[in-house]
Amino acid sequence: MARTYHGDTFEDPYAWMADRDSPEFLELLAAENAWARERTADLKPLADTIYEELRSRINETDLTVPARHDRWWYYARTIEGQQYPVYARVPLDAHPIRPTLEDGRPPEGEEILLDHNAEASGHAFFAVAASEVSPGGELLAYAVDLAGDERYDVRVKRIASGELLDDAVRQMGGSLAWSLDGRHLFYTRLDEAWRPHQVWRHELGTPSETDVLVHDEADERFFVGLGSSRDDRFVIISIGSRTTSEVRLVDAAAPLTAPRIVAPRRENVEYDIEPVGGQLLIVHNARRVNFEVAAAPLTSTSHEDWRPLEVTSEDEYVTGVDGFDDFIAVSLRRSGGTGIRVVLRDPDAKDGLGERHDISVGEPIGTIHLGANPETDTRAIQVVHESLVTPRTVEDYDVRSRAFTLLKSQQVRDGHDLAQYRQRREWATAPDGTRIPISVVHRHDVAADGTAPGLLHAYGAYGIPSDPWFSVMRLSLLQRGWVFAIAHVRGGSEMGRQWYDDGKLEHKQHTFTDLIACADHLREARIVAPDRLAAEGGSAGGLLMGAVANMAPDRFCFIHASVPFVDPLTSILDPSLPLTVIEWEEWGNPLADPAAYERMKSYAPYENITPGRHPALLVTTSLNDTRVFATEPAKWVAAMRHADQGVTGAPPILFRTEMAAGHGGQSGRYDRWRQWAWETAVLIDAVSTRA
Numbered sequence: 001m002a003r004t005y006h007g008d009t010f011e012d013p014y015a016w017m018a019d020r021d022s023p024e025f026l027e028l029l030a031a032e033n034a035w036a037r038e039r040t041a042d043l044k045p046l047a048d049t050i051y052e053e054l055r056s057r058i059n060e061t062d063l064t065v066p067a068r069h070d071r072w073w074y075y076a077r078t079i080e081g082q083q084y085p086v087y088a089r090v091p092l093d094a095h096p097i098r099p100t101l102e103d104g105r106p107p108e109g110e111e112i113l114l115d116h117n118a119e120a121s122g123h124a125f126f127a128v129a130a131s132e133v134s135p136g137g138e139l140l141a142y143a144v145d146l147a148g149d150e151r152y153d154v155r156v157k158r159i160a161s162g163e164l165l166d167d168a169v170r171q172m173g174g175s176l177a178w179s180l181d182g183r184h185l186f187y188t189r190l191d192e193a194w195r196p197h198q199v200w201r202h203e204l205g206t207p208s209e210t211d212v213l214v215h216d217e218a219d220e221r222f223f224v225g226l227g228s229s230r231d232d233r234f235v236i237i238s239i240g241s242r243t244t245s246e247v248r249l250v251d252a253a254a255p256l257t258a259p260r261i262v263a264p265r266r267e268n269v270e271y272d273i274e275p276v277g278g279q280l281l282i283v284h285n286a287r288r289v290n291f292e293v294a295a296a297p298l299t300s301t302s303h304e305d306w307r308p309l310e311v312t313s314e315d316e317y318v319t320g321v322d323g324f325d326d327f328i329a330v331s332l333r334r335s336g337g338t339g340i341r342v343v344l345r346d347p348d349a350k351d352g353l354g355e356r357h358d359i360s361v362g363e364p365i366g367t368i369h370l371g372a373n374p375e376t377d378t379r380a381i382q383v384v385h386e387s388l389v390t391p392r393t394v395e396d397y398d399v400r401s402r403a404f405t406l407l408k409s410q411q412v413r414d415g416h417d418l419a420q421y422r423q424r425r426e427w428a429t430a431p432d433g434t435r436i437p438i439s440v441v442h443r444h445d446v447a448a449d450g451t452a453p454g455l456l457h458a459y460g461a462y463g464i465p466s467d468p469w470f471s472v473m474r475l476s477l478l479q480r481g482w483v484f485a486i487a488h489v490r491g492g493s494e495m496g497r498q499w500y501d502d503g504k505l506e507h508k509q510h511t512f513t514d515l516i517a518c519a520d521h522l523r524e525a526r527i528v529a530p531d532r533l534a535a536e537g538g539s540a541g542g543l544l545m546g547a548v549a550n551m552a553p554d555r556f557c558f559i560h561a562s563v564p565f566v567d568p569l570t571s572i573l574d575p576s577l578p579l580t581v582i583e584w585e586e587w588g589n590p591l592a593d594p595a596a597y598e599r600m601k602s603y604a605p606y607e608n609i610t611p612g613r614h615p616a617l618l619v620t621t622s623l624n625d626t627r628v629f630a631t632e633p634a635k636w637v638a639a640m641r642h643a644d645q646g647v648t649g650a651p652p653i654l655f656r657t658e659m660a661a662g663h664g665g666q667s668g669r670y671d672r673w674r675q676w677a678w679e680t681a682v683l684i685d686a687v688s689t690r691a
Contacts, residue, residue, distance in 0.1 A: 114142060142155055187226065262300060280297070311353065327342055388470065410470065452528050459539075466494070573597075
């Protein structure tokens with residue numbers, strides 16, 4: 001089949017795979033799965049060993065840190081042998097101190113909100129997009145996906161009895177918010193391209209046909225989300241494209257009233273709001289590339305009301321603000337890392353703000369962010385921090401005494417000694433001279449002699465950072481002498497908003513060349529063996545993997561591309577596909593812009609395959625993925641196999657599709673662990689053959 005745009009014709013022999021429901025396509029996926037099983041049958045003992053290593057290190061029966069809201073402590077707990085968590089609460093008056101598990105038993109007086117195991121019974125896939133307790137605490141609304149396609153059915157139950165009260169809303173978009181009286185539920189709907197484009201109001205106990213349209217977003221660049229303010233006073237409608245945003249508020253006490261625009265959208269201006277007390281806190285980029293914090297009256301309807309709060313500098317990238325009665329907490333990024341700045345309120349100061357300081361956990365390479373803080377009347381906030389060598393740790397932080405109280409630290413069982421691992425920051429130099437940060441971790445006794453196997457992780461899109469995180473799963477590699485590294489390439493936001501802007505549209509090539517530079521640095525600095533370096537990336541990071549496999553096939557001996565966006569030009573040329581129009585501000589509009597077409601064609605993995613010159617590949621996807629259709633990796637693999645015909649010693653390609661899963665893979669935790677163990681066994685085997 002030929003595709004012609006802007007005078008360019010591309011012959012696409014695998015265009016027939018666009019019909020994902022066709023028997024031919026399903027037969028192809030089944031054959032590829034059978035081939036992957038056959039080729040890796042001898043790896044089952046290794047995969048089983050890795051799976052058991054993982055299980056031995058995890059507390060399978062566990063409880064999250066309970067969060068206090070209104071009259072209850074809310075938490076989730078897991079049970080050994082069960083795939084999904086149980087969400088529950090206990091009364092605050094019965095547990096003045098945070099409840100815990102006692103010998104694996106749930107806290108006394110527990111009231112189950114939602115047992116995901118019971119809800120998932122009989123289904124191969126189960127996911128909940130949103131779960132919201134009504135402001136009065138009597139009802140629970142939750143949105144369920146039983147396929148992985150991210151279209152959700154809403155159910156409302158009475159918490160005390162478990163009685164199902166309402167299931168009239170079907171095939172919605174995954175965002176929910178309650179009216180203050182618990183009589184009305186706001187939700188989003190998707191258009192045919194899977195874009196959340198409408199907000200509807202549903203009165204409990206009535207048919208969905210009588211629901212009322214609250215907002216209809218006609219501009220296809222914009223998607224719509226819903227939420228509630230911390231104090232439940234407002235339903236927040238967030239409307240945004242990749243570069244422009246607008247927020248509307250509905251008085252939750254008067255749910256039948258029309259939404260009020262906080263500030264009309266202005267092209268290339270993004271903002272978000274936090275209602276607290278009698279004001280709005282606003283994070284916006286109207287004056288600064290890296291955003292700033294402002295305040296406005298609660299009744300504000302224009303950006304002209306925004307009053308700057310000078311709590312950050314221009315080189316600090318503001319990512320959020322949380323408001324409390326006595327202070328505000330600003331989330332930010334600087335020098336490639338994350339931070340939280342506390343600013344105390346001072347009624348005598350001109351701007352109402354006084355002393356300020358940054359929260360420090362004493363670890364130079366790591367990630368810190370705010371945890372669950374549902375109450376505004378508090379002097380302590382929950383913070384979460386972790387690193388490549390420090391497990392996820394949750395603490396209360398007293399903003400006045402600056403003292404930490406440990407609430408929970410992720411346990412690593414089986415006596416595993418985390419002190420044996422070392423982390424550090426390396427810097428690569430890109431072709432344009434830009435220094436690219438790399439986070440590295442390995443066992444302390446791994447020799448710096450260029451013989452260690454290595455895995456390089458990267459993403460680099462949508463401004464999403466790849467901040468260092470702790471992984472129990474990763475320990476199976478580290479204990480075997482591997483080096484793990486994260487390439488903080490442009491397209492993310494690790495070094496600020498400009499880092500994102502320098503890795504999209506006409507600058508997208510930077511993402512690819514940054515990763516190649518990081519690979520070169522790891523090899524040349526003898527951190528890893530030149531012929532034993534692997535790479536991994538998923539979704540847009542899968543596009544990165546595919547592009548680099550074509551551009552620099554000698555840099556990696558093995559690549560794992562997960563749900564990879566490897567046929568981007570074909571997809572972005574079709575506005576009827578999920579999220580295409582929204583994506584134009586990230587990649588360009590190849591329909592209208594010949595330059596954007598040529599640019600995407602120059603790096604699209606599917607269209608730039610060179611026979612016999614690629615690393616060994618593991619390609620994984622999910623049949624019901626609506627963000628990256630299984631069509632894309634299937635076409636890519638087929639084209640790779642065709643190009644390899646007649647090539648002696650062509651690297652192996654394994655292609656595996658989860659038949660009951662979505663973009664994030666399988667939903668049950670044991671199923672995910674099995675999948676990960678198999679993928680890790682494939683990785684270890686592929687790289688070990690190069691030793």
